[in-house]
Amino acid sequence: MDALVNKRVKQVLKGDKDAFAEIVDLYQHRLFQVCYRMLGNRHEAEDIAQEAFVRAFINIHTFDQKRKFSTWLYRIATNLCIDRIRKKKPDYFLDAEVKGTEGLNMYSQIAASDDLPEEELMKLELQDRIQYEISRLPDKYRTAIVLKYMEELSLQEISEILELPLGTVKTRIHRGREALRKQLSKQPHYL
Amino acid sequence: MNACPERIVHLMHDYLDGEISREHELELKSHLQSCFDCQAHMHELSDVVAFVKGAAHVEAPGYFTESVMARLPKEKSHAGFSR
Numbered sequence: 001m002d003a004l005v006n007k008r009v010k011q012v013l014k015g016d017k018d019a020f021a022e023i024v025d026l027y028q029h030r031l032f033q034v035c036y037r038m039l040g041n042r043h044e045a046e047d048i049a050q051e052a053f054v055r056a057f058i059n060i061h062t063f064d065q066k067r068k069f070s071t072w073l074y075r076i077a078t079n080l081c082i083d084r085i086r087k088k089k090p091d092y093f094l095d096a097e098v099k100g101t102e103g104l105n106m107y108s109q110i111a112a113s114d115d116l117p118e119e120e121l122m123k124l125e126l127q128d129r130i131q132y133e134i135s136r137l138p139d140k141y142r143t144a145i146v147l148k149y150m151e152e153l154s155l156q157e158i159s160e161i162l163e164l165p166l167g168t169v170k171t172r173i174h175r176g177r178e179a180l181r182k183q184l185s186k187q188p189h190y191l
Numbered sequence: 192m193n194a195c196p197e198r199i200v201h202l203m204h205d206y207l208d209g210e211i212s213r214e215h216e217l218e219l220k221s222h223l224q225s226c227f228d229c230q231a232h233m234h235e236l237s238d239v240v241a242f243v244k245g246a247a248h249v250e251a252p253g254y255f256t257e258s259v260m261a262r263l264p265k266e267k268s269h270a271g272f273s274r
Contacts, residue, residue, distance in 0.1 A: 037249075127247055
């Protein structure tokens, strides 16, 4: 597959736009899925996944063909998703710790205020529930968890996509799992 | 559980990552056998993994590729890489 993709990349570089359609065909579902899981909404996911391909096309000359094309594409898409998520959030600095609440930051505040009442939660279908819980994760953890468990990528690949050391990726996945554990343990129905 | 070393939780995550040495795995298992709280913690983490993995695959809509192609810049600029 990598050989085929590199062939298509070379064709695109030579000005063959149609070769790019084949690249899109190959990766559309993976990229759409990652955007959908990050953003939680099909319409936005479609927009951002398309935008990721457009950016890839425009910047294809910067792609290092010794590397994996999917890694590069995932990086573009996850960066766009995170930009979109941050634009939707209010203006204050989300990572900042809230004064006098050690370990609590604006994310936890938002998550807390977004809590659905228990009877509403119980009504959610499993798939909606999964998406709801994922969407409550801070975006750093969400990205790592989505890439690991929904895209089923290796820790090494995730580290290349996010351009983070392997240790940092592990920490984010660990914290993501712990955060989900806490979210779900409030609902004995699920755990 | 507060009495248990934090290290045990780290081992749980190493285990879930599939990156645990034989020696550490034995340490973790022997601890879990004697500690109900950590056992519950481990179960919950395994359940979290199963929960997230239960997410259905989603697919891009049928017209996706056409939409991308329509969004590409009209004339490809060669200037960027033919210089």
